[in-house]
Amino acid sequence: MNRDVLQKKILTILTEDFEFEQPGLNDNLRDDHGFDSIDAIELLGKIELILGFSLTWEEKEKAMGIRTINDILDYIEVIAASRKP
Template identity: 30%
Template sequence: MTRTEIEEKVREFLIDDLEIDEEKIVPEGKLKDDLGIDSLDFVDIVVIIERKFGFKIKPEEMAGVVTLRQFCDYIESKVGE
């Protein structure tokens, strides 16, 4: 899966499943501060990632992930394994 495909899938579920405004979805957008993703949303994200990308998110691996770009980097590192 290419980086573009990952970013498109992430963008798609942020808009469709979490109802985040499309204009807020930018690489440097902060997941909590800019996109408004809270702990309940994160539970949904875990399920969505497992379904769309085929791996489980480990909370400890997400500790340093702040921006959308870092989130896509994380997914890319896992999909490539």
């Protein structure tokens, strides 16, 4: 899945499920949109659905550094690339 398709999916999730209004790719999720740890857990579940596999504990821990939508996209690309045979 290329980054444009991935970006569209993430933006759709953030606007429909988390009620973000006009999210910017470099917005701080917490400061600009009130994103909290419960939201982060829910988003990780949705990321697993996009990827088609469950994340390991280590992969979930790496998500703790996510602050922006671009961070989310980078995170998914790294995880997906690391799982390719």
